[in-house]
Amino acid sequence: MGTQGQNAELIIEPIDGVFSVVLRGDWCLNSGLSEVSGRIVAAYKKLADVSVSAVSLDSREVGKWDSTVMPVVLEAYRLAVDEKLEWRDDQLSDGLKALLDLATAVDEKEGAARLVKHRGLFEQVGDAVIELRKDAD
Numbered sequence: 001m002g003t004q005g006q007n008a009e010l011i012i013e014p015i016d017g018v019f020s021v022v023l024r025g026d027w028c029l030n031s032g033l034s035e036v037s038g039r040i041v042a043a044y045k046k047l048a049d050v051s052v053s054a055v056s057l058d059s060r061e062v063g064k065w066d067s068t069v070m071p072v073v074l075e076a077y078r079l080a081v082d083e084k085l086e087w088r089d090d091q092l093s094d095g096l097k098a099l100l101d102l103a104t105a106v107d108e109k110e111g112a113a114r115l116v117k118h119r120g121l122f123e124q125v126g127d128a129v130i131e132l133r134k135d136a137d
Contacts, residue, residue: 006063010036010072012043018088019044019052021076024061027069040075044083054086055079059093073100 006025013020021040044052057076062069073096080087089097119127 008068010039012040014047014050014052017052018054018056019047019079019085020056020058021072022058022061023069023072026063027065027072029066029068036072037075040072041079044079052085054088055083056088056091058091059096060091062093065096069096070099070103074103077104 008027009024011020011022011024055076057073059065059069059073073092077087077100079085089100092100
């Protein structure tokens with residue numbers, strides 16, 4: 001069963017030719033793990049001298065979780081697909097397996113994604129100052 005009440009933890013290590021990704025703790029918004037995007041691929045690239053034939057994802061020790069965990073699950077899966085490695089999800093919870101199946105059921109259409117640009121604080125302040133100057137003139 002999961003480890004509830006603990007901060008999210010991501011463990012990445014090669015074990016006997018398998019690139020192992022282990023998730024522990026609560027994977028919810030503000031669960032204590034800062035930006036994780038790219039960590040899995042970066043760790044894999046550091047293993048240039050280690051022979052790996054599979055990617056394994058283990059979520060048996062995950063407590064509470066929400067959509068915060070999905071980028072990690074998708075990154076591990078995409079690594080396996082992109083590097084033509086065996087994908088091992090036998091240690092993945094049924095709920096995460098179902099979401100992964102749903103997320104990968106249809107190929108992404110190029111240009112179909114809605115692009116959302118978040119303006120930074122300086123850009124917002126600058127635009128506000130420009131508008132105030134226009135109104136004052």
